[in-house]
Amino acid sequence: MLKSLELGRQIHGRLLRVGMNEDSFAITALIDMYCKCWKMDKASTIFQEFRRIGYKGSHDDLMAQTVSWSTMIAGYVQNGMMKDALDRFSFMVHEQVEVDVYTLTSILTASADVAFLELGKQIHARIVKLGQDVDVCLCSSMIDMYAKCGKLDDARLFFQQTQTRNVVLWSVMIASYAMHGKGEEAIELFDLMQNEGVMPNGVSFVALFTACNHAGLIKEGCKYFRMMIEVYGIRPEVEHFSCMVDLFGRAGHLKESENFIYTNGISHLREVWKAFLSSCWLHKNIELANSISKKLLELEPHETDSYVLLSNTYSAIDNWTEAAQLRRLMQERKVKKLPGQSWI
Known part of the structure; x- marks a missing residue:
């Protein structure tokens, strides 16, 4: 996905010039493009115009109608506009537009992110009632929804009731235990997955390392990190390294965290230093936090977060002179801090 808004606009203009602005599939593709380019207002305008034109009643047009609604809902979810996604879904049901698996998957994601358990249960019942073909994405979204709503059981x-359990579903279930800090249960499930002949992938290990982090299982985390490399031949990515740094750091082993970074040659990765910095703050090691914040600033001189983190360390040690110099540096480099927001 290029996510090139300018190119998308040019194609939009060409569609208008050649008279394809009423073609259902072309318009749906346009809606999808604007959603993925974070232009939800434009996507919504095209969607409303499409609805005003109406559908001719053919099978293709009815399918395009469902797809256009699904695309808008998915766009709201992808852009973090969960309330709009839920409102759009309610209106879709009210308009008696056919709901497909893709729509249900998107709305389950929205329900999970806002912990809307009641709607999640209604969708579950709808799937059972309509006999929808439950694919992997829909199953994983259902598991994630229940977990994020606190219904781990x-x-x-x-x-367990899902007939075909592949590595995706196993990984989601392991991540659900990790989310609730149940490290031993996550490890038990991971071992069960292996016993059933399902080969874990990189995502499975991220979920497992996260579970070990939250439960403080350092020995087990190190064991599975070695297993990932030596047994399954999976090359560690930045997510795996960050989890391991966080594993040592959360337990207060800050020296081990730092040694892990340099031993594995990952000192150029901003994400691992952020994970380390979080541990320094957790254990009130302000001096080390100050040093890491400066390193982050060197790695990403135009990243707002780096300045905010360093400013926090200066404030923590009452070093107002350095804090003032940092603000001047931000002005010189034209780095702007985003204002704080609250959903309350």
Whole structure:
């Protein structure tokens, strides 16, 4: 996905010139393009115009109608506009537009992110009632929804009732235990996955390392990190390294975290230093936090977060002179701090 808004606009203009502005599939593709380019207002305008034109009633047009609604809902979810996604879905049901698996998957994601358990249950019932073909994405979204709504037992029950459990569903279930800090249960499930002949992938290990982090299982985390490399031949990515740095750091082993970074040659990765910095703050090691914040600033001189983190360390040690110099540096480099926001 290029996510090139300018190119998309040019194609939009060409569609208008050649008279394809009423072609259902072309318009749906346009809506999808604007959603993925973070222009939800433009996507919504095209969608409303498309609805005003109406559908001719053919099978293709009815399918395009469902796809256009699904695309808008998915766009709202992808852009973090969960309330708009839920409102659009309610209106879709009210308009008696056919709801497909893709729509249900998107709305389940929205329900999970806002912990809207009641809607999630309604969608679950709708799937059972309509006999929808439950694909992997829909199953994983259902498990994730129950887990994020605090219903871990329901998530496990749904997982167990699913006939085909591939590595995606196993990984989501392991991540659900990690989310609730149940490290030992996550490890037990991971071992069960291996016993059933399902080969873990990189995502599975990220979920497992996260579970070990939250439960403080350092020995186990190191064991599975070695297993990932030596047994399964999976090359560690930045997510795996960050999890391991966080694993040592959360437990207060800050020296081990730093040694891990340099031993594995990942000192150029901003993400691992952020994970290390979080541990320094957790254990009130302001001096080390100050040093890491400066390193982050060197790695990403135009990243707003780096300045905010360094400013926080200066404030923590009452070093107002350095804080003032940092603000002047931000002005010189034209770096602007985003204002704080609250959903309350």
